[in-house]
Amino acid sequence: SQTIHQWPATLVQPVGSPLSLECTVEGTSNPNLYWYRQAAGRGLQLLFYSVGIGQISSEVPQNLSASRPQDRQFILSSKKLLLSDSGFYLCAWDTYSGNVSPLHFGNGTRLTVT
Amino acid sequence: GENVEQHPSTLSVQEGDSAVIKCTYSDSASNYFPWYKQELGKRPQLIIDIRSNVGEKKDQRIAVTLNKTAKHFSLHITETQPEDSAVYFCAASKYTGTASKLTFGTGTRLQVTL
Secondary structure (H helix, E strand, O other), X not given: OOEEEEEOOEEEEOOOOXXXXXXXXXXXXXXXXXXXXXXXOOOEEEEEEEEEXXXXXXXXXXXXXXXXXXXXXXXXXXXXXXXXXXEEEXXXXXXXXXXXXXXXXXXXXXEEEO | OOOEEEEOOEEEEEOOOOEEEEEEEOOOOOOEEEEEEEXXXXXXXXXXXXXXXXXXXXXXXXXXXXXXXXXXXXXXXXXXXXXXXXXXXXXXXXXXXXXXXXXXXXXXXXXXXX
């Protein structure tokens, strides 16, 4: 069965510090990978998605970036965090099979920028 | 782009009663409509989904209806139980043949009281 791992679970970082969040998927090949952000008490906002190694699409302009160095690895980064980057970051995956497949989320990383 | 509106934002029902959450979407080309349940501090989990070629789908106490003409879809929970208390999100996407970019509603906080 497929599983998705996301770490760390919680993170407290000062303003201006760098960020690296990692996500890996097991049990499937060539997944679509996504980064969503959820502000406190709010909905889910799509940040980035990737349909293959090295292919990144950005949905919202910001000081974050994403990379996909391997088929089942997705990384969210920032060079300098802002207070507004605080939130719950969720990695997710689905697969292309000629039709829509359900989106599955990782356990999330709760980021607090101080 | 797609816009999904969800209401009510909060809903309180007594145990055993039914709960209904409604969503509207803007893009008539959207063809996939999942519902997610998110318990406090946890990841969203898919509870039911419906595709545009189906008008209704049921899974035990949960049902979803879709009206493509009016561009709205609803989640129905019957015989509610305390463990149904959570935040529920609707979403819509237009499958492009590669990635399915879900647009989420702002969520409904359901409280089931004894």
